[in-house]
Amino acid sequence: MTEKKKVVILYGGRSVEHGVSINSAKNIYEFIDKDKFEAIAIGISKSGKWFLTKGVSKNIEEGKALSILLDAQKPGFVIAGNEERFNVDIIFPVLHGTDGEDGSIQGMIKALDLPMVGTGVLGSSLSMNKIVAKRVLESAKLPVAKYMTFHFTQREQIKFADIKKKLGIPFMVKAANLGSSVGVNKVKKPADLVKALDDAFKYDDEIIVEEFIKAREVECAILGNNPPQASMPGEIVISKKYEFYTFDAKYVDPEAVRIEVPAKLTKAVAEKIRTLSVKAFQALRCEDFARVDLFLSGNKVYVNEINTIPGFTNSSMFPMMWKERGIGFSELITTLLTIAQDRYDKGKRIERSFSSALKF
Template structure:
């Protein structure tokens, strides 16, 4: 029996952030110590098809290699994904004891490197919960709340976290009375403002509007990606980020700053033009840094986070006021992404961070096995 920890690596996905997921997966695979881990890849195409490959013998050399050739790797329909991927895991899953590393289950832990819809929103997490398998990252609730910006902001408001002014509406509401929502945005928020799909990340579908015509165009663009849209006030601010690691007793990293190459930190500025920069640690007063670290942990606990999250903030330039922007429960994880760079500056290198996330997932799963899911009346 092998002493290696067996990891199922899921990436790609039916999402606007498909390419981001592939880049993350490529970096993670290269970082795995294959003398310590046995890694099996599972690729989800943009159309939602599942492809499985053999356990890795070495790191993948390109994104193309990660897409698993149709002729040599098994293609699985999404509707029958559970049994082929987890084998006998669902049938053999128990709720009274944790499966030890090296047991007969196909995997000891699953690492879902999926960003955006159908991956970061609680859907894949629900599948993994049903299979009773350990997995890295936030659970179903935290993933769902963290992905839906409207619900996230409501939870943050309940916890008293400082936020920018925002409004939201569904496509049905907009089509029924867009004049009302235009007026509401103009009265309560004004211009400029930002328009976003409620459920997406990596700034996909995000637009800045400076007048009514641009606002209408921005709303229509956002509705391409979600049935619910959120509009937020513009704040002339610095963009600061904090990485959080842990389960019930999370830790916060040093604070980093994003200096965007564009008018705002959109998809192009994040992933394409290569001109945006990160300043780690951010050049801010020590008391401000400590405030941001405390708020990041509060946000993580507010949504019942686990494993990892990156919490983004605005630091208003005119008066130094702090506003929480959002929490990202599966942030970019390449060696050049903000999340691992923040931990590297905090004294935790990339490979060690990956080890910690695997152990946090196994520990959380083990603790859940202590719960009783049945009730005997006798």
């Protein structure tokens, strides 16, 4: 009998999306194929402490405190108190937002030389920062909304009239490095801008201001590498009581949205969305999986952003779009773990030493 692979489901984290991470991780823990994998839940508290937990729980600090063995030859974890050590085979980060989706955790896992599901350091950091991502997408000749950027040190120089002249009204103000619509506001008048800047700068030193595009919200799921595959697009139809896709609309209000998978699109538009999504995934150096968010205005498509660790909650689009393609939740998790392990194995061909006459 083949020994089960030990899979760490890493969740929680020091992020405003901490709760969303827990909900996503619960589903992965529940639906992972127990015949093939041994799931190990490790939670990161809001203060940044790591714990081994019984299943995925919001009460992370009730688990056993952990430390990490910083040894790339034999990486593993140690349970505080009894010094019990355990090793793992692969890590599945289900950490949304700051410290989990921006390359930080990915860099640590890479330094430990452990296989990991999802995009690595470069792609994660590029994709997480909305400003850098826009610039990379532009350089790849992909369509994006018009935008302006500002640093906290420029706060007093940000003028409503200047933004209105370049972007029109209304416009959107966003923190550069957050997801789930946290730190995002729609601005119609000068008073709105003051509140929007207060909110965005509360979470980040950089903000991005974008033109508001009246459009359909469509998403496309990407899976695999060389070449990545695109699902059929899905659409998020937002209730008229919301002016845009807010945090509450995403996660709190069950009546806020209607999800259509696949979206009602012409074949030509659907293929355009799929093609642009794959190009965005590749341009931002993503790996294994991602969800691309786009706007559809008439027949014109804009790439909005890319999510390198998309949600796995019951209302999340990524698993729903693959279910429509015939890939259920358990099979999807197995596929992701297989893809990640294969990428890691192929990466072993890269040399880490160089022989020379240098004396030291």
